[in-house]
Amino acid sequence: MNAIRTTCPYCGVGCGISATPGANRSVDIAGDLEHPANAGRLCSKGTHLAETVGLEGRLLYPEIQGARSDWDSALTLVADRFSRTIAKHGPDSVALYVSGQLLTEDYYVANKLMKGFIGSANIDTNSRLCMASAVAAHNRAFGEDIVPCSYDDLAAADLILLVGSNTAWCHPVIWQQIEAARAARGSKLVVIDPRRTETAAAADLHLAIRPDGDVALFNALLKAVHRRGAIDEDYLAAHVDLPDDFWANLTGSPQEAGVSSEDFETLAEWVCAIPRLVTLFSQGANQSVQGTDKGNAIINLHLATGRIGAPGAGPFSITGQPNAMGGREVGGLASMLAAHMGFSEEEKRTAQDFWQSPTIAPAPGRKAVDMFRDIYDGKIKALWVMATNPAVSMPDAKFVREALARCDFVAVSDVMHHTDTGAYADVKLPALAWAEKDGMVTNSERVVSRQRALFAPPGEAKPDWWIINEVAAHMGFGKAFAASSAADIFREYCAQTGYRNDGQRLLDISSWSEISDADYAAWRPRQWGGRSPFAEGRYSTANGRAQMIATEPKAVCHDDEFPLRLNSGRYRDQWHTMTRTGLSPTLSQHLREPLVAIHPDDAARFDIADGALTRVTAAHAAAVFRALHDPGQRPGELFVPMHWTDQHGNIGRANMLADQRVDPISGQPGFKNGDVRIAPLQTDWKAFLVTREKPELEDAVYWTAGAVGSGLLYELAGQGAVNVEALLPSAGQRMEAFDSARGTRRIAVMDDTGRLAAALFLTRSGELPSREWIIGQLQPDERPDNLALLAGRAPGQITDSGPTVCVCFNVGAKTLLRGIAEQSLADVDAVGKALSAGTNCGSCRPAIAALLEQVEQREGEIAIAAE
Secondary structure: OOOEEEEOOOOOOOOEEEEEEOHHHOEEEEEOOOOOOOOOOOOHHHHOHHHHOOOOOEOOOOEEOOEEOOHHHHHHHHHHHHHHHHHHHOHHHEEEEEOOOOOHHHHHHHHHHHHHHHOOOOEEEHHHHOOHHHHHHHHHHHOOOOOOOOOHHHHHOOEEEEEOOOHHHHOHHHHHHHHHHHHHHOOEEEEEOOOOOHHHHOOOEEEOOOOOOHHHHHHHHHHHHHHOOOOOHHHHHHHEEOOOOOOOOOOOOHHHHOOOHHHHHHHHHHHHHOOOEEEEEOHHHHOOOOHHHHHHHHHHHHHHHOOOOOOOOEEEEOOOOOOHHHHHHOOOOOOOEOOOEOOOHHHHHHHHHHHOOOOOOOOOOOOHHHHHHHHHHOOOOEEEEEOOOHHHHOOOHHHHHHHHHHOOEEEEEEOEOOOOOHHHOOEEEEEOOHHHOOEEEEOOOOEEEEEOOOOOOOOOOEOHHHHHHHHHHHHHHHHHHOOOOHHHHHHHHHHHHHOOOOOOOOOOOHHHHHOOHHHHHOOOOEEOOOOOOOOOOOOOOOOOOEEOOOOOOOOOOOOOOOOEEEEEEOOOOOOOOOOOHHHOOOOOOOOOOOEEEEOHHHHHHOOOOOOOEEEEEOOOOEEEEEEEEOOOOOOOEEEEEOOOOOOOEOOOOHHHHOOOOEOOOOOOEOOOOEEEEEEEOOOOEEEEEEEOOOOOOOOOOEEEEEEEOOEEEEEEEEOOOOOHHHHOOOOOEEEEEEEOOOOEEEEEEEOOOOOEEEEEEEEOOOOOOOOHHHHHOOOOOOOOOHHHHHHOOOOOOOOOOOOEEEOOOOEEHHHHHHHHHHOOOOOHHHHHHHHOOOOOOOOOHHHHHHHHHHHHHHHHHHHHHHO
8 A cells, every 4th residue: 555644653753654554454654755753753652653553452332321322322311411411500511522633523513512512611732731831821921822932943953941841752853863963063962850860861951950940040030131131121122922021029038049050150151142042841830739930930031042933043842742722722622712812802812702602601711720620629520531541640630530520420432442541431422643634733833734644444443533523413412513524524613823913912814714625635744823923923812022020939838748759751762641651562662661760869768679560648548659870860759651541450540649739820730749758668569471362450569561572471569368369361272380488489371372371470579580581472373382481481592672662663772772881982983883773762861971981981981090
């Protein structure tokens, strides 16, 4: 088949993909060389999308109360429950919770139904959790939610500040562009992050600020720039309004930010001397109870120095989800209407007149955290969740689960049959997954791209826009929701952006509203707003001038009973709640368990051994993680990943620990600065299980599951007796080795063809063997030697490759170290030429650089000793 041009379903970079479908849902994935976002580059997640498009675990038919149903019955039930609830309790008694995984057309009709026909703004999105503070900061400063930069600005910048962004892991293609700029221009890179991540380790300057120290830092920086006479007074006079006494009231110091005077002076010197400055900020800044002020403090610096609207200059919010921007454009947030409109009387009339709707939401609706509080309190009685998993991703997730359990009616549209949120659904509606969806997405630089279907819809799965339109029709609104294609909806949305706009809003793509179906089908990526929307210095405020916003550093109150600060975020090769990436054996290699990173000094203080199980406790919840000693952590702080769910383990629930505190302006939760304590978790035994079948795990205190090769790998720990029979298949030939002195037991089960069905390695006091060779014995063509299998290693000597560093080419740390030493490899590019590592997605390049430093340091120590 011919290659199909589509868009990656992961982060907001919006990379183009060239996908060639084959038989049995196979597909060859490559980067689209002509897409402006990535020019053919892909990260590890995009590269291995082919491993995630199977039908394992899919929701393929409607269900009512856990039983298979038909579409008409399911749609009728959703419409009836919503209609009856609205009739009895009013429009605000129902809500939609949606997602940046939706396409623009899906988002548009969901927003139209809720705000224009139900008459409530109780529709919010999981984008509230990742970029709502950036939206609020843009609106305050620019009068509109406009990202003023393009990726080309990174190539043109001479100084790049990364704020709260582990770019090498979370946006690897952007990281490659930054690396290219540094190589071509000698651009300086500053990373502002409490953690010494792989991104920070590669920077020219790393400022390890304390959590929520950003406002203090950027205010102090702006004061220093002002003091040194580096303010662009002409730009301010022509294009910017300042509050009265702005400079006199500007507060903040490097000490408040937790930054040394020496590092701060270096930063201030560079900012004053280097005019081409891009500040790229992400979740570390946004996910805060001060997130909006952080965004405005960053924007203030750029406005005051005139470093905006020009090549290589501007504040650049980089989004987390593939269509978070598209959702912002069509009003997916509870705090806005479609087409970047708010809730003024004029804007409400404009939206209602365009939709010809019977009503319009009178005011902003309930933002995500408040929405689930209202569900818990019974104020919201019917909820429809689309393409997201709030039982995992919301802060204080235990509370969210209790709210879902209390809700009178819950509908869930999803692609997966079993999710943590789906467990609370009265109705499940099967939606299309990435490989079957067709529509538009907008990336972080405002480029609108097509997502195209690779396969026919499986089972009875339907597009999200179709599901929403059908529910609307069952509620009596069929005439307004009669679109027969995604193209119809896109044209309507484009038309709305120009309706009574008259230049008030920069988002005006009404010229696209006349495209034909053929033009829609052949769509190539287009950027609205141009490379620099503010190139002329005209903003979307009433007077056309940008607004400097007064911000003040605020101390976050902490609970003395919980002496550690908790930060959370992404792993390099995983995505959100792993419903997609968790299916990939390749992506599961890098970090297979949820680890709590702790500084070695804190580990000694709390008696936490490296690799030991720990219990991390907040005031309202606790979770279990395996410890990782990490000198890159600031003392007094912990870091945990956000991905684990009930489907992948009974532990590692980062968002159980996050509390419900939010930014007062944006409503975005503060995931990065929680109050916790840590203690060792004692267990009687530990084990791992390699298996083709899912076992019974009720007795395990700790378990995680990950895809490997042709099966699953379980890490286990528990107390008391071990129920071995529940872990292993009942049929097959069983072999066993037992060491009573160490309490070690090893059992292998072979099927009737001599293939490995399962292998359990258990110990009470000893060590467990490496997993890698045993995992390999699950391959269909393997017929393992029985003694070798029980020994846990291949016959004879086997070379240990070490922990996986490069998942694209399956290269381990020990292989890299051996290659660096034996071949005298001097830099990352040389390693790539010799061993391939780092030559595809590039996200492992900082790790390779760190290994090169290890070898260089070791050789230096040997040379000193020889002298």
